[in-house]
Amino acid sequence: MNYKEVDAAKSTITRNTVDIDSRTGNIYEAIAIIAKRSNQIALEMKEELNGKLAEFATTTDNLDEVFENREQIEISKFYESLPKSNAIAMTEYMEGGTYFRNPKEDTEA
Numbered sequence: 001m002n003y004k005e006v007d008a009a010k011s012t013i014t015r016n017t018v019d020i021d022s023r024t025g026n027i028y029e030a031i032a033i034i035a036k037r038s039n040q041i042a043l044e045m046k047e048e049l050n051g052k053l054a055e056f057a058t059t060t061d062n063l064d065e066v067f068e069n070r071e072q073i074e075i076s077k078f079y080e081s082l083p084k085s086n087a088i089a090m091t092e093y094m095e096g097g098t099y100f101r102n103p104k105e106d107t108e109a
Helices: 027-054 070-081 085-094 103-108
Strands: none
Touching: 027 070, 027 085
């Protein structure tokens, strides 16, 4: 997923609960869906960041040799400036981009 192109809020905004629960009919179910998607996004972002920072890992354990790597700092600043995973998940959910299903409803049908 390209997180640069996500149009999520970078700060906290107030949401209307009617808009949130309109797709499920239950505010708690909607929040649970958003929370699970947020965890997925956070895990993807963390794995991607760790993969990029692993390129800069050193094999020596000498504490005297601490290097300041500009590229590593820029990568870290980029990921810090991205919207938080919960804001991205909320935006996806509100725009209808989140797929979800209820297994209980699938078995009853």
